[in-house]
Amino acid sequence: MAEIDKPQREVDVPGDWTYASAPESRDIVHIRDRYGYYVGGEWLEPAETYETISPRDEEPLAAVGQATAEDVGRAVAAARTAYADGWSSLPGSERAKYLFRIARILQERSREFAVLESLNGGKPIKESRDVDLPLAAAHFFYYAGWADKLEYAFPNRRPRPVGVAGQIIPWNFPLLMLAWKVAPALACGNTVVLKPAETTPLTALLFCDVLRQAELPDGVVNIVTGDGRTGAALVESEDVDKIAFTGSTEVGKEIQRRLAGTGKRLTLELGGKAANIVFDDAALDQAVEGIVNGIYFNQGHVCCAGSRLFVQESIYEPLVAKLERRLTTLRVGDPLDKNSDVGAINSAAQLEKIRELVASGVEEGAEIYQPPCVLPEKGYWFVPTVFTNVAQSYRIAQEEIFGPVLSVLTFRTPEEALEKANNTPYGLSAGVWTEKGSRILWMAQRLRAGVVWANTFNRFDPGSPFGGYKESGFGREGGRHGLEPYLRFDE
Numbered sequence: 001m002a003e004i005d006k007p008q009r010e011v012d013v014p015g016d017w018t019y020a021s022a023p024e025s026r027d028i029v030h031i032r033d034r035y036g037y038y039v040g041g042e043w044l045e046p047a048e049t050y051e052t053i054s055p056r057d058e059e060p061l062a063a064v065g066q067a068t069a070e071d072v073g074r075a076v077a078a079a080r081t082a083y084a085d086g087w088s089s090l091p092g093s094e095r096a097k098y099l100f101r102i103a104r105i106l107q108e109r110s111r112e113f114a115v116l117e118s119l120n121g122g123k124p125i126k127e128s129r130d131v132d133l134p135l136a137a138a139h140f141f142y143y144a145g146w147a148d149k150l151e152y153a154f155p156n157r158r159p160r161p162v163g164v165a166g167q168i169i170p171w172n173f174p175l176l177m178l179a180w181k182v183a184p185a186l187a188c189g190n191t192v193v194l195k196p197a198e199t200t201p202l203t204a205l206l207f208c209d210v211l212r213q214a215e216l217p218d219g220v221v222n223i224v225t226g227d228g229r230t231g232a233a234l235v236e237s238e239d240v241d242k243i244a245f246t247g248s249t250e251v252g253k254e255i256q257r258r259l260a261g262t263g264k265r266l267t268l269e270l271g272g273k274a275a276n277i278v279f280d281d282a283a284l285d286q287a288v289e290g291i292v293n294g295i296y297f298n299q300g301h302v303c304c305a306g307s308r309l310f311v312q313e314s315i316y317e318p319l320v321a322k323l324e325r326r327l328t329t330l331r332v333g334d335p336l337d338k339n340s341d342v343g344a345i346n347s348a349a350q351l352e353k354i355r356e357l358v359a360s361g362v363e364e365g366a367e368i369y370q371p372p373c374v375l376p377e378k379g380y381w382f383v384p385t386v387f388t389n390v391a392q393s394y395r396i397a398q399e400e401i402f403g404p405v406l407s408v409l410t411f412r413t414p415e416e417a418l419e420k421a422n423n424t425p426y427g428l429s430a431g432v433w434t435e436k437g438s439r440i441l442w443m444a445q446r447l448r449a450g451v452v453w454a455n456t457f458n459r460f461d462p463g464s465p466f467g468g469y470k471e472s473g474f475g476r477e478g479g480r481h482g483l484e485p486y487l488r489f490d491e
């Protein structure tokens, strides 16, 4: 018997069944060594380049152009020519065909884009695959539908395009922010110069391939890469009629100062410090999922993230216990692993900012909880974090951390929840968890936030307008409202 037992013992049977990685292959994406600017349907060779990397392991991915003011000027000139040479006077039904084509191609190539987005930006593949890509395509579909119905959207107001739009986007949703900006601009008959964020230019550059595939007329969309200097050059370019910016409140304010008195149009979608408010009659397990989605989705690099959790005092202990337990099940790791829930922090600079703010929370007296978690050795990572015992005055309750860090505060009455929730310079989004419809409506009417989610969080739809109050900016993107910034009306 002993001899029969022996070989059985030597078989390599896994003793731990909890986890096996499921990496998405990156073979589907071809990344070039070097990228120039996409201007007038051509690739322009850059004089200077910088290296874009993958935050998951700091692997260099490509050399990307650092556009100068002259390069930006060429892109704006190409956009102006395309505007005057036919795009602005093309019938809406014709413009719609291009937008539909772009949407279809994005769907067809979605895996390629999703892999590239995760590689360059660090977000988990399941998010780029299931959220960023479907929503980016949906935006093009949605605005394709409006292109020939502008007269109906704005009856008796003679909607006309504005001209050349300069669009500056951040690194947290690179392709999706591109779609939010490009789709309505084109639907309304404008042409575009877009600058992606310095750390995440690759999906915007791959998008140029889609434009060619869709046979979009040359110069209708132009893409220039570079750091903040390129963005500033675009803002200052005289022949741009409108600037659309998504990013930090600080840069947004600077842009607003620069454009004051120029007559150029401006929309700003800036930071946030959203309140996610849980009443004692809420379905707690559902609320915990919403809280997790609210703050750990996309590593918390979300302007509308539910970074301040307000819990009614009577359910504080069970809710925090459930939340902390749930955190132990979050898998932090390789963005290309289909099992990862939380990916890499986008850049070394952002990681430093998160660390600094978390240290300030500890120093000011908040209690920190971080689940046991083994982080990869290379790359930029941060453990999902919950702070309890947080006072409203603490920096972690006031400032946008833009990372996987939640501050928990308490309240007793709806009035108190409201007062605390509105006690912020921002006003982008909020969440309310309760079983009472009347309470949802009461809160939604009083919360100073552009979007209020009820018993859910971080839901997006191209038909739904998105934008802020106060220091979260002005103007709306999405929905019929999202057309207005790209139209002028000769009444």
Ligand code: NDP
Binding pocket: 168, 169, 170, 171, 172, 195, 196, 197, 198, 199, 226, 227, 228, 229, 230, 231, 232, 233, 235, 246, 247, 248, 249, 251, 252, 254, 255, 269, 270, 271, 272, 302, 303, 350, 353, 400, 401, 402
């Ligand atoms: P920025 O506001 O600097 O970046 C947003 C975009 O603006 C990028 O394309 C950036 O280029 C560009 N830009 C930078 N400076 C200028 C300028 N002077 N004129 C015109 N364009 C400019 O955000 P950061 O990337 O520096 O992130 C800092 C903080 O901002 C984050 O920690 C977060 O709190 C917040 N943030 C908020 C976002 C939101 O969606 N509300 C999105 C991103 C950040 P480049 O990338 O080359 O710097």
